[in-house]
Amino acid sequence: MSFQSIPGQERVKRILQNSLRTDKVSHAYIFTGQHGTGRRQMALAFAQALYCKVRVDDACGECLDCRKVEHGNHPDLHWLKPDGASIKIDQIRELQKQFSYRAGVSGLKMYVLENAETMTVQAANSLLKFLEEPTSRVVAILITENGNALLPTIRSRSQWVPFVPLSRELMVATLLAEGHPAVLVHPAVRLAAGTEAARELVLGNRFAEIRSLVIQLARESLTRLPTSMLTAQQKLAKSELSDQLPLFMDMLILWLKDMVQLCLGYHDELVYADQTDWMNGQALNYDMKHWVRCMELAIELQKRLRFHANPQLVLEKMLMQLKGV
Template sequence: MSFQEIIGQETAKKVLQNGLRQQKISHAYLFHGPAGSGQLKMALHFAKALVCLEKGEDACGHCIECRKMEHGNHPDFLLVEPDGSSIKIDQIRELQRIFSYRSEAGNRKIYIIQDADKMTVQAANSLLKFLEEPPAPAVAMLLTDNVQSILPTIRSRTQPVLFTAVDPKQMIQLLADENYPLPLVRCAVHLVSDPEECRKLLAENWFAEIRNVVLQLGKESASRGSMSLITAQQKIFKGGLGDHVDQVFDLFHLWFKDLIYIQIGQNESIVFIDQLESLSKVAHTRSMQHWISCMALAAECKKMLRSNVNGQLCMEQFLIGVSG
């Protein structure tokens, strides 16, 4: 893979390739932007370009150093990921221990910290001095979708590299050309920000199932009856989809937005375009303000879910609120 095969992120690519071209590499980078925007893929490719024997603005993909990176066994590279829900101080200490030795080949050592915002306070403080004064030449890449949670002292010691959500239209065309089902693609590109993440989502059987459940619940909840509560109980919590309630709320957010698009005559923006007839029947049964409040309710219920509120309780409160 080359940088050009990474969809979007032109600003990030320009920053990194300029550094490679001019041989001006920062000791530490902070990749930040929305979840699923391809930060890890970019970081891995940048790491490969840094060790590449060609020393150009991209990895050659053929030299021994590139092949070691591709096979995941390069001795001068380390990926640090959360251990459970956080990155602990022992992980940072182990990183420091490994990187206290110089590379046998005289290369820079490279490490990536995935979900850097999940470092404990102790881990972050331990990383601080190491970031600026590693015992051996090193390049750090810290990846996060929540940059405000990174210590200001760490932010000040890193070069920021901004990532943005990839244009959904670009991803729809790309994935449609790969023969993924278009109705699923149109939803997936609004839930994740990177084509590779989309492919992973589209490969999951549960994704098509929860989309169908949302379609059914969306129609039932407009009838002001209690059927939607029964459907949710049977299809989600008894149907083995209870681990994906957050994605149900994400899809509902898109559903309500589509209802607003219909009310204002902006059909070209509709995500569930294959459901246009059903959406048209539901859209005018409530006011635009009601659909806006439903979007807010979906966001609030997702927030409750992240605070460990019972998923079934969140869903029941949500459906009752939607039905009015």
């Protein structure tokens, strides 16, 4: 994997490639940013570039070392993930044991910690000692969604590399070029910070089903409220889709934003563009303040769900608000 094969994150690429060109690679990096912004792919590309025997500031993808990194069997690269809910001290100790052996021809050993913020206190303290007193030439990458959750002493000994959300236009173009349906791509890129996360949503088993359910319940609540209550109970609150209720609320909020846009007379960049005809008629049946109030309630109910509010009551309240009851 080369740097250029990763969409976006141009500043990150410049930082890493410049360190390779000038031979000033840091001993530790913190790749911090939201899920799906390309942190893992960038770590893999950086590892390939470090071990590549052909190119100086990127991976050729063809040499033996590049292929070993890509296939996960390079002897000097160690990739560590949480054991259950956390990275434990025994994992760090095993890593230190592996690093006590001599590195290969490159003389460089590298390790990548995914979800580094899940390290236990004991594991973090053990890693800190490892960072302070490496036994050989070592490069570490700590991948995390929240770099501030790491020990201050770890942060101070590492180079901070922030990953920013990708532009929506870039994500849309990439996913459409891959052949994914536009009706799923447009909501996905608004719910995800990067192409990888948006792709996961589009390919998810329930994503298309939840989108259809949002449209169905919105239609029914505005025209046949009792029917919508029954549909919500049968298809969402008390079915195998009940664990998808947070996603349903996310998708409903996107629909409500479209209704506000239609009230204002804007028809461009709608998430539910394929539903514009009936949505436009319903949007204009109400004052714009109605749709804003609905959106505010949806956001509030979404918060309540995190604290285990009753799903059926949440849905009923939302559907009644849509109707204006």
